[in-house]
Amino acid sequence: MSPALVVGPPLVAGLVLALAAQRRGWAPPLWAALAVGAVLRIIAMAWAAQDPAQPYDFANDFSMAAAEVLEGRNPTTHMRDGGWHFLPFLAYVLAGQKELGDLIGLSWNWSGRIVPVLADLALIPLVAKLAGERGALRGFQYACVPLGIMVSGIHGQFPPLTLVFGVAALVAARAGRAHWAGVLIGLSVACTNWSVLLVPGVVLAVAGSRRLVVLGWTAAVPGLWLLSSAVFLDTPVTGLVDLGRAIMSTRPVVGDWGWTALVTGGDQDVSSVLGRIGMLVLVAGLLAAGWWWRGADPVDLTLVLLLVFLILTYRLGAQYLMWPVPYLLARAGRATWPVITVTSAWAAAGYLRVQMFTGMGWWQFHSVWALSSLVVIPFLIAALPPRNPPRPGPAEPVRPTGAMSEP
DSSP states (O other), rough: OOHHHHHHHHHHHHHHHHHHHHHTTEEEEEEHHHHHHHHHHHHHHHHHHHSSSSSSSSIIIIHHHHHHTTOOHHHHHSSSSTTTOOOOHHHHHHHHHHHHHHHHHHHHHHHTTTHHHHHHHHHHHHHHHHHHGGHHHHHHHHOOHHHHHHHIIIIIOOOHHHHHHHHHHHHHHHHHHHHHHHHHHHHHHHHHHGGGHHHHHHTTTSOOOOOHHHHHHHHHHHHHHHHHHHHHOOOOOOHHHHHHHHHHHOOOOSSSSHHHHHTTTTEEEEOOHHHHHHHHHHHHHHHHHHHHHSSSSSHHHHHHHHHHHHHOOSSOGGGGTTTTHHHHHTTTTHHHHHHHHHHHHHHHHHHGGGGGTOOOOOHHHHHHHHHHHHHHHHHHTTTTTSSSSOOOOOOOOOOOOTTTTOO
8 A cells, every 4th residue: 555545644644733732832741742743753664664675774774874884884985985984973873773673573674763753752842941931842743743753654754863962062152151052063064964054053152262162072073983983883993084085975866856857857867066066065165154144033044045055956865854943943933833734745745655546656756756756845945034133142152050050
């Protein structure tokens, strides 16, 4: 049976619940939000685990990275070109999932999704904390948003884990806890390169010299994970620089989204020319956005950088659309629910393989799907926050009486 018929109704129900909560101002307690979120993600996970058509990266690259680590080899240097270009941190997590599955008798289709689902559930209270006064409402809404459910429960991808550390870092920074903020954003960067977009907001959320503390930890934590390649894996110390370069590189896969889809007609391609042009456009756009919104609240600045990335990027996986969701909910405005609804629908078309209802083969459908991203991008543009809303100053740390506090 098509996943659209099995998983589609719970995803729609979740979105309806989120919209109803917005309209009626519901603020369920945290336990209720976690319960609803868990049910929706377990439904998606249960279907995906028995689906014979698994996401390619989940079924091949992720499981192979886990196997390489368990054999003491570095997946970046032993897997196919572009198959693994991350610091070892995520590979260790994957290896842990595989070991756990073997220990308790779960197949990879189940065990490989455990950490993404748990991380996505952990985002519920973090989104509530980030949102402030309306936190209970926003946490419940995050529990119901289809994007997180699909990325964690169906795809088994790791943006939820990256965002857990990133959102927690911003929460810590706003509370004045610079050391914790730096360690957490360092862990986020250790997950994947794109989370450098979260760093400016975290740095600006603390005051004065504390920013140097955050930056120091942001560099040190990924550096330690890189060094671990020489301690736990087969990378020689002399090979760490080359390994760092390999991790920083990406294959110029284009044609899945936006302007590159127009150039290729919606066909996926590997093009070094479009990749170089796309990187220049992306960096220029991000720098311009950072300057234009330089006086914005740190949450707004983070949201801007993530949205601009999605608007201008030359390559995209559907899981990327999850990145701005916690920040969209924390700074909810008139465009928040239109953009969440449209991006959820666009991602669902790929995750739930709706081409089965159109009579098209996958690659034919992929071209139409990629070109239809041009309809999604205006919603992302509309969701950009105002340039200079009132910006509260960095919070000072609260030092509890009778307890050790951060220096």
